[in-house]
Each structure stands twice: as structure tokens, then as C-alpha cells.
Amino acid sequence: MRVMIHACCGPCLLEPYDALAAGHEVSVCYANPNIQPAEEYAHRRDTLVEYARAAGIDVRELPYEPEVWAAATAGLGRPERCHACYGLRIGMVAAEAAREGFDAVATTLTVSPYQDPDAIRAMGEEACAEAGVTFLVTDFRERYPDATRRSRELGMYRQNYCGCLPSRAEAEAERAARKAARQKR
């Protein structure tokens, strides 16, 4: 089967790609209008592309349109904001996969213990049904420790927030709260 996998970043690609490539012909698609600022988007993309090219992996990028992400998530907080974000990104890849004659779509998002696999499945199935391709339901979370180890060994850039500006603010607030709690001990 020809599978197009949505990749959110280089570290998250490592294990899902290997798992899928064992049984399928896999191409990678970087489709992430959620990531801001633009320098961060480019840094994650360049990390991914550098790894993919060195490994001989087919990789493409879809247009970066953060205003489309902003419209899709307007007025939403967690978790609805993330659900809309999953649907938008997987939907972009599903449309590209259908245009290019792929059979199925998957996503690296399910390697992260910070994402919601049930919501990814629901949004992925809906988006892929609309595009007329199969959504491959995956759960790569048990591979997350290996993904972390390998990305460190490769010296890959590893971001410290999910991708959107609200998630950056949330991650900063969580780090500040943890620091304050440590100082109280």
C-alpha cells in the first residue's frame, strides 16, 4: 500500500516511519500551519528534511498558511482547539494523498504521549473519508522512548512546546509552575 504520513517534526517521524515502512511504501508530508512563529516552523521543517534526505526518504511540504489554522481554531480552547488542529493537518495531507494517488494516510502524532489518540482517530477518519483515502489507525506511543533516545543521539532539534502560540504560552506557564513548586520544597 502507498501511504502518505503526516509528520509534525523530525523526532516524531523516526519510529512511525520505520514501523510503517516495514510493510508499505511510505512518503512523508510536512503540513503544519499550526506552528508559530515562522522561524520555528522552518526550524522544525529543516530538521525533518535534513533527516529524510540523508535517509533516502521521500518528503514534501505543503504551503505554510498559519491564517488557515487561525480560522479553523478561532475561539476554541483545549481540547477542541487540538481536535480542529488534528483535522486540519490530516485533512491537508489526505487531500494531497488523494491528488497523488496514495491509498492511505497516517500521522506521526500518535507517537506522542501528549496528544489524544482517540481524537486523532476520529478527526483523521473524518478528514480521510472526505478526501476518499483510508486513514491508518496507529498508536506508536510505546515507541516514544526510542524516538526520544534516537533523536538525542542524532543531535536533532527537539522543541519544547507543541506548536501553536497558545501551546507555547501553556508550556511556559507549566515550566514556571514546576519551578516555583521545586523552590518551595
Ligand code: SF4
Ligand atoms: S496544542 Fe498542539 S495540537 Fe493543540 S492546537 Fe496547538 S499545535 Fe495543535
